[in-house]
Amino acid sequence: MILTASGFFVFLLCMPAVQSLDSWGGTYSSTNICAVNGSTVEISCIYTYPSKIKHQVNTVQKTFWFTQRKDGEPVDLKTDSEYAGRVEDLCENNICTLIIKNLRESDSAEYRFRFITNKDAYTASPGVTLSVTDPDLLMNVMEIMIDQGISRTKLQCRSRCLLPHDPSYIWYKNGQKIRAETFTHSVNFYSADSFSCALKGHEKFPSPSECVDGQNCNRVIHTDRSICAFKGSSVDISCIYSSYESITDGFWFSPERSHQGQNHSQPEDLSEDSQYKGRVQILDTERGRSTLRISDLRDSDSAQYLFKFKTTSFEWRSDLPGTTLTVTDPDLKVQVQVQGGKSSSWSKLQCYTSCRLPHGSSYIWYENGLKMAKETFSYSVYFGFASSYSCAVRGHEDFPSPPVCVTGQTCNRVIYTEISICALKGSSVDISCSYNSYKVYVNSKFWFSPERSHQGQNPSQPEDLSEDSQYEGRVQILDTERGRSTLRISDLRDSDSAQYLFTFRTPSFEWGSDLPGTTLTVTALQVQVITSTVHQSYTYAELKCRSSCSPAGVSYVWFKNNEKIIKEERSLYEDRFYPGDIIFCALKGHENCSSPLLYALKFPVVSVSPSDDIMEGSSVTLTCSSDANPAANYTWYKENGNQKLHPLTKERQLVFSSIQVSDSGEYNCTAENELGKRTSERITVDVKYSPKLPSVSASPSAEIEEGSSMTLTCSSDANPAADYTWYKENRTLFQGAEGSYHVTSISSEDRGNYYCKSENQYGEINSTSLFVDVQYAPKPPSVSVSPSAEREEGSSVTLTCSSDANPAANYTWYKKNEDSAKASGQIFNISDFRAEHSGSYSCEAQNKLGRSNSTFHLIVVTGAWKSRAVGITTAVVLSVILLSIFLLIWKKKAAKRSSEPGEPPDNSKQSPQEELLYANVQFSKNQADPLSSNIEDSVVYAEVQFHSAAPRSQMSATEESTALYSTINTTRTQ
The missing domain is CATH 2.60.40.10 (Immunoglobulins)
Incomplete structure (x- = not known):
């Protein structure tokens, strides 16, 4: 029903x-x-x-x-x-x-x-x-029907309280709003589904989500609909939840915070929100219950908080409201309970508030405006009928409860009409209070400011503002009715921002001043941009002259570029504004107290620090500045051809703590406020650095043949550009700004390791080595014979052929007048050397670039030849010895005859025995033609000739010679 x-x-x-x-x-x-x-x-x-x-x-x-x-x-x-x-x-x-x-x-x-x-x-x-x-709604399950496996239920939404006439309803399924507006609703359901209802116009107060079948449906029920807490305190916001499946993720979020992100449909986990960093804890003390704890509460924390969970196939929706947190100042009251009946003078005082107090709060109690020593939230006191009492939470002394009388309404007390007042500079303000004195005539009362009193000689004695020279002619005290006083201050100044208190005195009593009074804040006008449309050269905007405490019924004066705009006396002003325009406003009659200047955006200016060369790895700051009010928002960009990259930062300064080469380029910034958007000129950032490790290459990069040209290239990344030096085996080859070294006709002597050095004023670095491999045809081979002494018949002879070639040569051995090769390889071995082995041999060295050979002669020495040679040699030696003796004797006799006086020498009478013999030894050697590709290594012969000594006129007739041949070891021919 x-x-x-x-x-x-x-x-x-x-x-x-x-x-x-x-x-x-x-x-x-x-x-x-x-x-x-x-x-x-x-x-x-x-x-x-x-x-x-x-x-x-x-x-x-x-x-x-x-x-x-x-x-x-x-x-x-x-x-x-x-x-x-x-x-x-x-x-x-x-x-x-x-x-x-x-x-x-x-x-x-x-x-x-x-x-x-x-x-x-x-x-x-x-x-x-x-x-x-607020509506106290409940959802009832009226009936459940199952037809052909489909479950259907009828739900009813009802309230314990009187509802508005003919109300409309809102229904929710699994936290998501569905279309239904009557107090009953029939719907198909699954066991995982939960339902809730709310009164239209009262969506903040829905019924708790209920399962239709069982208790394990998908649902979230927040423990509190609203919570009030003090600034600086902590608060716990809790919920219970359940799911038909295993939960994969659960977190708390605030719709207000989520809407500040890029994707409104994706709520942001509060534990990852920088605004709550270090102040948020998620407490999951038991299964199916989560608590969000927020510490050090701030005004900005006033918001709605919701819990969300996900399974592999389901996500709880957030159409249902969560818990609304209100962060406020304390709203304290003192409750008086008389102890022991009406005639007793004992009372119990209790300090309470509608908001949650910080955990472990301490209290401050005041009696007749003076602080007491009590710190508990309640205590019993023996009171006098003249006393009043007030309390405050320690740390929030600026927000005490109003003083209350324990009995009656005529105790001693002062109650300020307002805790704080905001007023415009140049205007007037009234600060009021009501006061009572217990049946005693008040003989003195005045207003004072603790800040002003402390400037006097005696800080403990407050100074009547009406006697303060700083307020002379600007202060009035208005006592329009009994028990009420008003302080009026005119032509307000910034220095008037202070706390103001009232005190009164009787012959036996003075109201204390430990309780706070009324805080006055004097503020200036501000020009606020209501709407703006940015065009290419100007901005059309609607402005408003306002402050945090704009008075009603006043006229305004507008100024543009220091000229008064006569037609405008409203708080609103519309016009075109060009870069550099200056706008401000003031209250009519108080033009000397104008608002701060509002600047239409000027083109921003970019600066770089340091301003000299920028070295890689150093710290560099780019600063964007624009004279603007409201303050401009800045964005930095790096140019990439004709395309702009994504914004680098939205700060006024772009800071590189360790700038890199990749950061070189052109940068600009934009400055933007409500009056437009302007872009700076581009600035070039050129990062200087010492040369990087050079890369070296040879061209051609493949095989380099002797006689061809070659280019070595050295390249190194450097700013400014590097100079290069080429080296071979530490020998300088080339220096210059170009990194290339050219060889027009390369030779085998150019083969070896090369490297380069790159350097600029910031440093130098050597490259790795590059090996240049010059390839060439074999040089004329050289042949050696082992053993080098006489080669007898039957002995072993080893021939070795060697030729300078790149790539290495292949060797082939030939014998003259034979068609086929005798052997291949660098070594040719004859194990049983015989007479048939005598003759001319050649060694051929060959690679892919060419070939070269060398010819030489081998002779075998047999046993008969050896005996004959020994005999001939012996005879020759003996003949030489005998001839030498004969000549010696002959010389002595001739000397005697020549020494006799009167006997000249008779050459005509010499006998045949006295002939001189000459031994002529000649070595003949066939020189190979250096231009021929076939170079013969000739056998060297020793030719011994004997001649008889005769007169030169007769030597041709008598000359006889005998040639002796002796085998001499083969010598190498170049």
Whole structure:
């Protein structure tokens, strides 16, 4: 059954009256009523009264409803401004009905009915307690049907409180809104589904999500709908959750925070949000329960917080509201409980608040404006009727509770109308308070500022502001009614921003000043950009002259480029603004207190630090500056041809802590505010660095043949460009800015290791070695014979052929007049050397580039030749010896004859025995033709000739010669 306002009303009227018609009485239809914000409630009372009193007619003169108040007489609700237009009072047949429409939370109170007759007045007590609250909805499962395997249910949304007339509903399935607007809803479902409902217009207060079947459906239920907490404190926000499948991920998020990201549909995990870094903990103390703990609460933390989970095939939606956190200043009150009855002078004081206090909070208590030593949230005190009490949370002393009297309303106290006031520079402000003194005449009262008093000689004695020279002519004290004082300060200045307090004195009492007073903040006007449209050369914008405390009913003056705009006296101003335009505003009559200047964006200027050469690895800062108000937002870009890369940073400075070569390039920045966007000129960043490791190459890179040309190239990355030096085996070959070394006709002597050096003013570096392999045809071979002594018949002879060639040569042995090769390889071995082996041999060296050979002669020495040679040799030696002896003797005789006087020498008479013999030894050697490709290694012969000594005229006739041949070891021929 759904309770409607009318149905509820009928139910209430059916209650019987218990009083007799002849007695005073009043019976209410109910003593407690719960109603939803915005709904209508009807409260009825049946009243009775005696028709006659002492035989005189008793008639009703007036009926009305009122709320119970602690002070003053009852006030008819129809005359109360808080209920204007929302209250009706219908009376008929001793039944009076109060109708209150569009209920508010402030309407929560106890309502009583009172009637006045010509003889007396009567109030029906106790009254009716009305609680105006948010919807308290529940979802009921009316029935479940299964047809052909399909499950279907009928759901009902109901409330314990009175609802607005003809309400509409919103239904949710698995946290996601579905289309349905009636209080009942029929739908197909699965065991994993959960459902919830809400009253349209009250979506923040849905019913808890309920499973249709079992308790393991997908759902999230937040423990609190709203939480109030103090700045600087900590708060725990909790929920319970369940899933039909295994949960793979779960996290807390805030829709307000998520909307600040790039993808609104993807909520951001608060534990990864930089704004909550170090202040957020996720506590999963038990399965199916998660708690978000936020520490050091700030104003910006006021937001809605929700929990979300995912499975492999399901994601909980976030259409349902979570927990709303309000971070505020303390809203403290002191509750007084008199102990031991009305005649007792003992009371229990308790400090309480509607918000959650920080864990382990300490308290400060004040008596008559002076701080006490108590630090607990409650304590018992022996009070005097003149005393008032106040409390505050330590750390939040600027927000104490209002002082309260323990009894009555005439204790000593000061209550400031406002904790803080913001006022415009150049304007006026009224700072007010109400005060009481316990039945004692006040003989002194004044306003003062603690900041101003401390500038005097005695800090403990506050100084009356009306006597302060800094306020001379600008301060008035207005006492328009008893118990109320107002401080008016005119022509406000920045220095007037301070705290202001009121104090009073009686002959025996002075109000203390430990409690804070009213804090005044003097602020200047600001020019705010409401809308703007950026064009290529100008910006069209709508501006507003405002401050954080703009007064009403004042006129404004606008200035553009220091010229007053006559036609504008409103707070709004629209116009075209070009780069460099200056705009400001002021209150009319207070032009000397104008707003700060607003600049239309000028073109930004870029600077580089350091301004000299930028070395690789150094720290470099690019700064973008634009004279702008509102302050400009900056973005840095690096040019890449005609395409711009993604923004590098959105800071005013682009900082390279260790700049690299890749950072070289052209940069510019943009400056942007509400009045446009401008781009700077490009600036070039040229990163200098010493040469990198050079790379070396040879061209041609393949085989290099002797006689061809070759180019060696050295390349090294350097800024500025490097100079190069080429080396071969530490011998300098070339120096210059070009890294190439040319050889026009390369020879075998050029073969070897090469490297280069690159250098600039910042450093130098050597390359790795490059081996140049010059290839050439074999040079004329050389042949050696082993053994080198006489080669006898039957001995072993080893011939070795060697030729300088690249690539290495292959060797082939030939014998003259034979068609086929004798052997291949560098060594040719004859194991049994015989006479047939004598003759001319040649060795041929060959590679792919050419061939070359060498010819030589071998002779075998047999046994007969050896004996004959020995005999001939012996005879020759003996002949030489005998001839030598003969010549010696002959010389001696000739000497004697020549020594005789008168006998000249007679050459004609010489005998044949006296002939001289000459031994002529000649060596003949066949020189090979150096231009021939076949070079013969000739056998060298020793030719011995003997000649008889005769007169030169006769030598031709008598000359005889004998040639002797002797085998000499073969010698190498070049």
